[in-house]
Amino acid sequence: MDAVREFLKKKGAAEHVVRDGLAGLVQSWERVIEYVKSGYDFGLDDYLNDMDGRQLLDEALQAVPSDRTLLERVRRADEAMKRLVRSTGRCLWGKKSASQHGWSPEKNWWYFSVPIAAGPELTEDLNKKDL
Numbered sequence: 001m002d003a004v005r006e007f008l009k010k011k012g013a014a015e016h017v018v019r020d021g022l023a024g025l026v027q028s029w030e031r032v033i034e035y036v037k038s039g040y041d042f043g044l045d046d047y048l049n050d051m052d053g054r055q056l057l058d059e060a061l062q063a064v065p066s067d068r069t070l071l072e073r074v075r076r077a078d079e080a081m082k083r084l085v086r087s088t089g090r091c092l093w094g095k096k097s098a099s100q101h102g103w104s105p106e107k108n109w110w111y112f113s114v115p116i117a118a119g120p121e122l123t124e125d126l127n128k129k130d131l
Contacts, residue, residue: 003063003065004063005019005021007059007063007064008021008056013056022057022060022061022066022070026057026073026077028053028057029054029057032053032054033080033084036115039115039118039119040115040117040122041121042121042122043124043125046122047092047114047115048093051092051110051111054110055108055110055111057074081110082109084117085114086113086116087112088114088131089105089112090131091111091112092112092131093111098111114126
């Protein structure tokens, strides 16, 4: 088992996430960006789950050496995503979670932003949270 898969297993990631490894995490992040680009037709729980995937990707990249090709894909994907979101000024998981995990808008921007063009379900959920 490679270092990333071992890391993911220790983090308690789902079996398919462990199996697909770092390349799977990158591919999943790229797929999320396509969903956001097309209007993100899911709710806030789904969006938070997708952002947790980006967080797991970040942690995996920090835990083990990564190949340049994957790092470049993440960089390009992040740039694309940043053009599709707006800052909320606060953590989607809440202030307490941000503090507990040490998340910041600069480093963990995915937890502090939402799609500019959210679909109806996500828009409704965000309005309920006043985001």
